[in-house]
Amino acid sequence: MFPYLKEYRMADLRAMLRNQRRPHRRTEASLAGKTVVIAGSSSGVGLAAAREVARAGGRLVLLARNEAKAQAVREALRRDFGADPSLHLADFARLAEVERVAEELLDAHERIDVLINSAGVYTTRRQLTDEGNELTFGVNHLAPFLLTVRLLPRMREAGRGRILQVNSQGHRFGGLDLRDLTWRRRLFLGLRAYGASKTAQLLSVWELADRLEGSGVTVNAMHPGEVRTGIGLNNGPLYRWYQRRLVDPWLADARVAGESLHTLAAAPELEGVSGRYFNKTHLEKPAPHALDRRVGRDLWQRTLELTGVDDDI
Numbered sequence: 202m203f204p205y206l207k208e209y210r211m212a213d214l215r216a217m218l219r220n221q222r223r224p225h226r227r228t229e230a231s232l233a234g235k236t237v238v239i240a241g242s243s244s245g246v247g248l249a250a251a252r253e254v255a256r257a258g259g260r261l262v263l264l265a266r267n268e269a270k271a272q273a274v275r276e277a278l279r280r281d282f283g284a285d286p287s288l289h290l291a292d293f294a295r296l297a298e299v300e301r302v303a304e305e306l307l308d309a310h311e312r313i314d315v316l317i318n319s320a321g322v323y324t325t326r327r328q329l330t331d332e333g334n335e336l337t338f339g340v341n342h343l344a345p346f347l348l349t350v351r352l353l354p355r356m357r358e359a360g361r362g363r364i365l366q367v368n369s370q371g372h373r374f375g376g377l378d379l380r381d382l383t384w385r386r387r388l389f390l391g392l393r394a395y396g397a398s399k400t401a402q403l404l405s406v407w408e409l410a411d412r413l414e415g416s417g418v419t420v421n422a423m424h425p426g427e428v429r430t431g432i433g434l435n436n437g438p439l440y441r442w443y444q445r446r447l448v449d450p451w452l453a454d455a456r457v458a459g460e461s462l463h464t465l466a467a468a469p470e471l472e473g474v475s476g477r478y479f480n481k482t483h484l485e486k487p488a489p490h491a492l493d494r495r496v497g498r499d500l501w502q503r504t505l506e507l508t509g510v511d512d513d514i
């Protein structure tokens with residue numbers, strides 16, 4: 202299933218399989234007084250995280266693209282937890298919208314303590330964004346990267362903050378080719394494009410963590426578990442049937458992901474931990490190809506070019 206399996210050490214494979222079965226760690230830590238921004242909060246993992254943040258007393262800032270859906274989520278959070286979330290809208294397939302919403306967030310919120318990037322897509326068909334990026338790469342890697350970098354100054358000023366990139370064991374599918382980020386020269390395979398986007402995100406987490414050392418701001422990536430969400434449901438009726446009938450019955454409730462994100466966002470024992478990959482809440486070694494720092498440095502440069510960010514981070 203994973204194309205580079207022979208590059209794994211046996212001990213790492215065993216640890217990975219163990220983590221897949223281990224229950225996630227939970228925390229009682231409060232988020233009272235903390236502002237938590239969640240991108241992709243209208244569904245699945247992001248929505249589950251929003252519910253746990255509300256339960257823990259955090260001040261919620263929801264980011265979504267679909268206003269009606271997000272308003273319904275906001276209502277439910279009010280009803281169930283007495284929360285009063287703010288809401289900002291942006292389509293992550295448009296980097297210009299990410300720039301705009303980042304400015305909006307900086308204007309509206311004096312502090313940002315936690316940023317959870319959970320917006321994500323899986324598509325079986327090659328699609329390009331208006332800006333010419335492959336959709337999966339744009340939504341799963343470029344957009345959260347840009348949002349993170351734009352919100353960073355607010356966290357740096359405060360000398361604290363936790364950034365959590367919702368990544369995936371799917372990074373193990375590989376597929377990142379810096380010479381062909383738009384899949385023009387290769388046969389497009391959805392799982393490999395998904396793997397490429399998640400590999401790119403991991404490589405950029407290591408780079409960013411280095412740049413944040415000593416700042417009090419941490420950045421980590423996590424796999425949220427195999428949970429029942431809306432991922433992939435954009436892929437047409439046949440895929441939806443397959444997902445709902447054959448895959449979903451085997452998956453866990455998304456609450457697992459929400460509770461794991463609460464732990465990573467709030468647990469005091471994780472203060473200062475940065476540049477790591479967690480399987481739910483368990484530290485894990487990512488695939489060897491996602492640890493190649495030489496590729497990571499090239500990817501970083503390409504990411505800066507594609508997002509229009511200066512490397513003064």
Ligand SMILES: NC(=O)c1ccc[n+]([C@@H]2O[C@H](COP(=O)([O-])OP(=O)(O)OC[C@H]3O[C@@H](n4cnc5c(N)ncnc54)[C@H](OP(=O)(O)O)[C@@H]3O)[C@@H](O)[C@H]2O)c1
Pocket residue numbers: 240241242243244245246247265266267270291292293294319320321322340341367368369370371424425426427428429430431432433
């Ligand atoms: N489910 C799993 O088992 C699993 C496993 C590993 C990793 N993950 C990761 O978890 C993250 C969340 O996925 P999920 O499983 O919770 O799926 P989901 O239920 O489909 O949620 C995805 C979220 O991303 C948003 N989104 C998608 N495209 C967007 C765009 N162009 N602009 C702005 N927002 C957009 C969706 O908004 P709408 O509600 O408007 O569609 C939704 O809020 C993803 O990064 C995924 O790779 C999930």
